[in-house]
Structures are given as C-alpha cells and as structure tokens.
Amino acid sequence: MYRLSEETEADWWEVEALYDLCFAPSRTALSSYRLRDGVPTVAGLCLILRDTDGTLAAAIRYWPAEILAKNGSEDVLLLGPIAVHPTRQGEGLGGLLINESLAQARRLGWERVLLVGDAPYYSRFGFTKLTGVDMPPPTNPERILGLALKSGAWDGIAGRVVKASGTDNGEIQP
Numbered sequence: 001m002y003r004l005s006e007e008t009e010a011d012w013w014e015v016e017a018l019y020d021l022c023f024a025p026s027r028t029a030l031s032s033y034r035l036r037d038g039v040p041t042v043a044g045l046c047l048i049l050r051d052t053d054g055t056l057a058a059a060i061r062y063w064p065a066e067i068l069a070k071n072g073s074e075d076v077l078l079l080g081p082i083a084v085h086p087t088r089q090g091e092g093l094g095g096l097l098i099n100e101s102l103a104q105a106r107r108l109g110w111e112r113v114l115l116v117g118d119a120p121y122y123s124r125f126g127f128t129k130l131t132g133v134d135m136p137p138p139t140n141p142e143r144i145l146g147l148a149l150k151s152g153a154w155d156g157i158a159g160r161v162v163k164a165s166g167t168d169n170g171e172i173q174p
Helices: 009-023 025-029 031-035 093-107 119-125
Strands: 002-006 047-051 056-069 072-084 112-116 144-148 159-163
Touching: 002 093, 009 025, 009 056, 009 072, 025 031, 031 072, 031 159, 047 093, 056 093, 056 112, 072 093, 072 159, 093 119, 119 144
Parallel strands: 072 112
Antiparallel strands: 002 047, 047 056, 056 072, 056 159, 112 144
16 A cells, blocks of 8 residues: 655655665766756656555656747656656556656646656557657657647657746746
8 A cells, every 4th residue: 555645845855865776876967857957846746655654665756848949949847757666666656656647747737748768668658759859968869758648739849858947936837
C-alpha cells in the first residue's frame, strides 16, 4: 500500500537522495538540467509515493520549458526525472506516477509534455519521437519524446527547447 501526495519542501532532500541513488550524482550534468537551473518546478505535478511506514518509494518532477518556434514560443512541460527506489522497481510505481501526473497536467490545462527517455518504455503512455524539436546538446535526438495532452498540441511545433521565461507568483501556469 502506498500513499500518493504532492512533493513538499520537506521532501526535497529525500527526493534528491532517491534521484542520486537511481541516476548517480552526475545526473545534474545532463543537458536537460540546464533547462531546470533557476526555474521552479510545476509544484502540483511533482508527486511522491510513500509506503505505509513513510519510506519514499518513488518520485516524479516536472518543469516548465518553452520551444522557440517560428511563430513565437510555445509552452511545454518537461517531465523528469522520475525514479523508483531499486527495492520497489517492477511494482508499477513509475507508471502510476506518470499516469496520475499526466491526468493532473490535463486538468491544469497543459497541452504538451516533453521528455528525454527510452521510447519502448514511454510509448505505453502515448509518447512518440519528436522531429524538429531540439534539446540542448549533447542530447540524442532519438530520445526526444512528446505527448499531446490536447489533440493536435504538437502539430507544427518545431524549434529549440529553452528555459521557461516567466512565473506567476512563483507558480508556473500553462
């Protein structure tokens, strides 16, 4: 049995430790972290799962970003990282976090989600390879995946992914 909740400030270091365990501390050197530096998360989409003893089992975070397209900038959610404690992998916790957070993103009015990941895993959630969307180097273009939360949200969207430019009272809105 697990308890799903939004990540709080009190959870931050524990979530960071889980990410370090699952990805190694050098994860922050990845190019996607340049899009997160100095940008607040989309708090309502950052979720954690704890077991009945209160032990952190899994976490997911989202950041806002923008795509500099030919007709201006387009808002996008950057999914990740997502991590499941090694002793809890294979229980479907990652899928639960992805499904719950994507449903919440739709309710909040977000239109599109972007991630860098393995297509065979993320395709079961509806993610497909994006063409014409460029992440900061050295990102492998084959791993740039997107999901439309609103029909047609990725149609005609191409350009360079950059940091989100603005906030509203510290909370990013779609």
